[in-house]
Amino acid sequence: MVTQTNYSSSAPSNVDLIRHLRARIKSNGPLTVAEYMKEVLTNPLSGYYMKKDVFGSQGDFTTSPEISQMFGELVGIWCLNEWMHVDLTKKLQVVELGPGRGTLAEDMLRAISRFSDVRDSVSLHLVEVSPALSDIQESKLSGKNLDQIKAEAATKPTEAVSEGGHYKQCISKYGQPVFWYQSLQDVPHGLSCFIAHEFLDALPIYKFQKTDRGWCEVMVNFDDDNSCFKFVLSPGATVASTAFLQVAPDETRDHIEVCPDAGQIVQELCKRILSHQGFALLADYGHSAEKTDTFRAFKSHQLHDVLVDPGTADLTADVDFTYLRNMTEPTVPAQNVI
Ligand SMILES: C[S@@+](CC[C@H](N)C(=O)[O-])C[C@H]1O[C@@H](n2cnc3c(N)ncnc32)[C@H](O)[C@@H]1O
Structure with a gap:
């Protein structure tokens, strides 16, 4: 598996990220695919999600909430x-992981706000790593102009996290x-x-x-001769294969992807739901634990x-729901997970 794109002859659009990845590989050896994916998507300076709107016809992909407001409204009614x-x-927190443009959250709030008895008992909590997308979400939810939000954000200290753990807040158009x-x-x-809609597929595998x-680990190396990134195999077991790879006795696949971050998040959701x-x-x-190589870019x-050209395209991998269900089993009875 060697990808031939010669960075000395072509002009990649994300030079800083490529330099950073090469430097990491040079000093510590090949990256795990998880390290590569995390850097490419969410590196604070040049990660794919960090700087711009990547959705819709002008972007790289379109998700269901962007197609019709009915999607978010129905989730709101659910x-x-x-x-x-x-x-x-009881007061309800709506918590959305990876809210994109904030469209799903806004459509949910609009639907819920039609019910005046409960409208003021709701608060919205968005888990988002991208400063650029958080501004777009704020604009959509508050109704404020995006330029005004960006101008206000530029005057605030960066990395400011409140005592409550949030890094910014606003009031929605509907009062929440x-x-x-x-x-x-x-x-x-x-x-x-x-709520997590097309969020788990963006987590590192x-x-x-x-x-x-x-079983060996697939890793990402840099091929100096051809000046391109390439996949390589570890010589044997690795820290990740020892920690995360669980091969069932009847496993027939010869290639497996594991997303421990998704497993950890699902466990945290289970704990929170059971306690509160x-x-x-x-x-x-x-x-359901049957696919093999689903790692791809759009x-x-x-x-x-x-x-x-890492950083210029979305990276994604199909979610293994069997793995996630297994992660919930110590805490949640199977009949409560569908
Ligand atoms: C594929 S988009 C999905 C957006 C939205 N849910 C939708 O369906 O339109 C992934 C979203 O997750 C965010 N994201 C990616 N990795 C994240 C992480 N580790 N923590 C929090 N947000 C993350 C991205 O910035 C983006 O908002």
Whole structure:
């Protein structure tokens, strides 16, 4: 698996990120695919998500909330129905992980706000690493002009995190307080509706390949001769293969992807729901532990090589829902997970 894009002859559009990846490889050896994916998507200076709007016809891909407002409105009604089953007299936190343009959250709030008895009992909590997208979300949710939000943000100290754990806040057009966080761990505990739509597929995966010498890890190296990134195999077991690879006795695949971050998030959601009540909707494209190599990139709505021009295309991998279900089992009875 060698990807030939010669960086000395072509003009990549994300030179800083390529330099950074090369420097990491040069000093510490090949990167895990998870390290590569994390850097490419969320490196604070030049990660794919960090600087611009990447959605819709002008961007690289389109998600369901962007196609019709009915999507978010129906999720809002579902949320209200679930809340009714728990206790409508309790305040509800709507927590969305990876809210993109904020369209789903806005459509949900609009639908929920039609019910005046409960409208003021809702708060919105957004887990978002991208400063650029958080500004777009604020604009959509508050109704304020994006330029005004950017101008205000430029005058505030960076990295300012409040005592409550959020890095910014506003009031939605419909009157609910909205807070932004870097991580789920920072979101306050309480009765919550957790939403993650096409979020888990953006989290870093590890890749493992069965070989004559057993299971090896697929890693990313830089080929100095051809001046391109390429996949290589570890000589044997690695820290990640020892920690994360669980091969079932009846496994027939010779290539497996594992996303421990998604597993950890699902476990955290389970713990929170068990201790403070709530419900979750995780919507993504995925499989039940049968797919092999799903790691891919999208650029201008076309498939793109994951190792070419990192930072200029979305990286994604199908979500293994069997793995996630297994991660919930120690805490949640199987009949509560569908
Ligand atoms: C594929 S987009 C999905 C956006 C939106 N949910 C939708 O369906 O339109 C992934 C979103 O997750 C955010 N994101 C990616 N990695 C993240 C991380 N580790 N923590 C928080 N947000 C992250 C991105 O900035 C983006 O908002």
